[in-house]
Amino acid sequence: MNILLINHYAGSDYHGMEFRPYYMAREWVNMGHNVTILAADYSHLRKKNPKVDKDFQEEVIDGITYVWVKTPEYHGNGVGRIKNISTFMWKLRMNYKKVADKYKPNAVIASSTYPLDIYPAHRIAKRCNSKLFFEIHDLWPLSPMEIGGYSEKNPAIVILQRAEDFAYRNSDKIISILPNADKHIRERGFSTDNFVYVPNGIIIGEKKVPPMEKSIERLKELKEQGYFLVGYTGNHSPANVLDTMIDSAKKTKDEKVKYILVGNGNVKNELMQYAKSNNVTNIEFLDPVLKDNMDNVLQLLDICYISLKKQNLFNYGVSPNKLFDYMMAARPIIYAVEASNDPVKDCGCGISVPAENPDAVVEAVMKIKSLSDEEKKEMGQRGNDYVLANHTYHGLAEKFLNALK
CATH class of the missing domain: 3.40.50.2000 (Glycogen Phosphorylase B;)
Known part of the structure; x- marks a missing residue:
């Protein structure tokens, strides 16, 4: 199977957080599947960001094909981060045909924390006649509404809500890190017959001897x-x-x-x-x-x-x-x-x-x-x-x- 996982912040053991896409992909590669991770080259979560000269630059890490999309650096949660997300989304929108034709995925997973990547994922899946999957990390836009106090009428919240609803309406399966996210999906008025709970996990058998600190x-x-x-x-x-x-x-x-x-x-x-x-x-x-x-x-x-x-x-x-x-x-x-x-x-x-x-x-x-x-x-x-x-x-x-x- 050819698997394409879109996760803006995906990292690896060599870059730092977030680790889940890397650990999942590495296991899938070991099971005999081809895995491509599409990610932004800059993320505030990573300890080390990759050095990228051009858009859609490939790097193979432990058998996983990473495709880095060049995005602007930012600090904090202000305009810089919005520009970073917007750049990533725009470049995926403009190049989805190229991505689809090159990697020919059978399964496309939209997996960023925010739900906007469902749109390019949907286009890629449709072009390849492949299955579309939406992975929930945090519930957006509910998280910024609850934690940040944003109104449901805030323009950014409206955009995020439309994307989340689009994901629930169009995905073949919804995979969630949160065990009871199906309750939220039903509250939004959608069926949860296609809901699957896959929590976070741990890696075993990789003991190293690091220096004393x-x-x-x-x-x-x-x-x-x-x-x-x-x-x-x-x-x-x-x-x-x-x-x-x-x-x-x-x-x-x-x-x-x-x-x-x-x-x-x-x-x-x-x-x-x-x-x-x-x-x-x-x-x-x-x-x-x-x-x-x-x-x-x-x-x-x-x-x-x-x-x-x-x-x-x-x-x-x-x-x-x-x-x-x-x-x-x-x-x-x-x-x-x-x-x-x-x-x-x-x-x-x-x-x-x-x-x-x-x-x-x-x-x-x-x-x-x-x-x-x-x-x-x-x-x-x-x-x-x-x-x-x-x-x-x-x-x-x-x-x-x-x-x-």
Whole structure:
């Protein structure tokens, strides 16, 4: 099968996020299929963007044909990003015949976070008489409406809503990372007979030996000093409401419990100032580590912490990669998320607490700390068993492929 996946932000192990298109495509290639990923050459998500001299420049990565479309650089969510998206969409619109004729896909997947790529995907699929698939990452335009407070009458929201409805109306299958997105589709007035849930996943069997980093050295020091470590790893953004973690640290009376935040983000400095101004001394902010070093960080934590801001949006479910990394590391988890799905509760690998509730977090920390070493190990292992049974990319790629067939 020839598979064409359009994802504006697609990355790889060599470029950085986002990884899902790469991991899926690599599995499909190993299964004997030809996979082409069509992506913009510039994305704010990547650590390293490809060097591109011309439009539709090819690069083969691990058997996957990447086709990079030259787009302008941008910073933040302003006019620059809009120009970047518009350029990508315009170039796909003007060159869809060339793409269709060269790669001759049997399956075309529109997979960008925003739904506008459904239009060129539809044109390509129609020209090749191939199947059209729409992959939901986040619910747009519902996400900017809920999080950003945009009106449904906002011109940008109207454009995005038309694209989303077009996708639901014209796709042969709708594949969703979110488990309950079918509820949203029905609320929009469309059938969900063609809905397939394929969550995010984890990669196994790729252990490397990365160099030692300062953050890991500091975690080892704290463990040697006898501290019980409650850690968060990843982006420090408003959506993660990490001020709740700081409030939890302040309310924790046990002097041997320390809270750790590993990573960067646009509110990290604010969080550090918040901790300092509230005289919270049992919390530390550490630098991010290499992707290959993340498991070494997680193994030094006694509890892994994940939180999300209260949002009506989560009534359709969540699928955070961070959670599956925690599970894979077999660490007890505190899940401060209110959503329609709760993998932590489902498999018993930790304690679920209400979002934005520091008292509940402290209670959960002390409860896990009071468990015997064997009980903590069993709790973490339940998460590991769950993620291996349900979230390996090999199994997810097979499920996705079955939907394409």
